[in-house]
Amino acid sequence: MTIRALSSAGAALPPLETRTEKGRDQFSALLRQNLANLVEVQAGADRAVQSVALGNLDGLQQAVIAMQQASLAMDFTLAVRNHIVDAIEELLRTQV
Numbered sequence: 001m002t003i004r005a006l007s008s009a010g011a012a013l014p015p016l017e018t019r020t021e022k023g024r025d026q027f028s029a030l031l032r033q034n035l036a037n038l039v040e041v042q043a044g045a046d047r048a049v050q051s052v053a054l055g056n057l058d059g060l061q062q063a064v065i066a067m068q069q070a071s072l073a074m075d076f077t078l079a080v081r082n083h084i085v086d087a088i089e090e091l092l093r094t095q096v
Contacts, residue, residue, distance in 0.1 A: 041073045
């Protein structure tokens with residue numbers, strides 16, 4: 001690639017601040033969506049357990065499945081959180 005091609009390709013990109021804000025907003029929205037999904041899955045598991053506790057033994061398998069889904073969703077959320085914390089700690093250790 002020539003210098004002219006590189007400079008013209010770079011001119012088509014929006015400013016870095018705009019791209020950073022857009023990426024931050026998308027990441028934030030993704031985290032909010034996944035946390036809302038976690039709350040919904042946990043509420044479903046709570047309803048299933050309550051149904052079994054009230055004597056509806058027909059839903060026992062669904063309650064076990066719902067509890068396992070809630071457990072996996074929580075494990076995934078904690079894993080994502082741990083990776084984010086690790087990344088932030090790594091950035092803080094980086095010397096400029």
